[in-house]
Amino acid sequence: MITKWKYWRVICRYGHVGRKKEISVARYIRTENACNLMDVLNIASRMPGVKKRKDITHSIVEAKCINKNQYEQGIEVEEQNLYVQNLLKNRQVD
Template sequence: MLKQSYWKVVLRYGHVGHRNEVHVARYLAFDEGVTLLDVYDSAKNMPGVKSARGVNSAKKVDYREYCAGKEAEEKNFYLQKLMSFNQNLDAVA
C-alpha cells in the first residue's frame, strides 16, 4: 500500500446568491508522490467549486489534522446540502 499525503484545501463554492460565495476547507488524501499542482487540479474540478479562482489555498497537513478536518466536514451544513443535492442528481440520471 502506498503512503498517503494529506492536504487542507480551501475552496470557493458558488450558488449562494448573485456574486456570492462560500469558503469551505476540504481535507483530501492523495498518494505520497503528488505535488501541489496535482492537488490544485483535482480540487478545482470538484462539484460546486467556482470555475474561476475556485481554489483559495492548499497546504499539506499531518494525519491528525486530516482526521479532525474530515469530522468537521461531516458537520458542515453547506457540504451536507451539496452532497445531498449531488446524490439526488445521480438518482435522476
Template sequence: MVWSYWRAVIRYGHVGKGKEISVARYLVMPDYFMMVDVMTVINEMPGTKKRAMTSLRKIDYTEYLEGLRAEKENFFLQRLFEGKEAL
C-alpha cells in the first residue's frame, strides 16, 4: 500500500478552564486520502477541540520521521498518550 504523510497543527483542550494548546502532529494516511479525509480523522481524535485543525499540509517521508521524533519529546503528547501503549 502507498502512504501519504501529513503535518497538522491541532488544538487540544483539557489544559485548564477555557484554555487550549496547539501541537504539531505528524500523520500517515493511505495515499488516496484527500485533505478533507484527513480533516475528518483529526476531528475524531480524542482531546481535540471543535474545529481542531489550525493548519494542514502534505509532507515527505523524511519530514514525517523528523516530526515523529519531535512528537516523542513533546511533554503534552507524552501525558496525552500515557498508559495507552498497553492497548
C-alpha cells in the first residue's frame, strides 16, 4: 500500500507569549493525505515548547500546505535552527 503525503509549513509561537518575549519558528510537518488544516493545527499546537492557550489559533501564526521539495528544504533549514536544536535536545533529556 502506497501512502500519499501532504506537507505543511507551520509557524508556531514559542517563548513567553503575552510577555512580548516570544519567538516564532517555522516547523515542517508531513501528514497523511487525508489530514486537513485543522488536523495540522492540532498536531502543531501539541508540539513540545509551543505556547498553549484556550484555542489553537493563539499558538499558531500561520499554516499552509506546501510541496515535497519545499518540505525537504524546510527540514534542512530546521535542522540548522539553534532554537529547534536546543528544544529537541532538551526534550530528549526529560
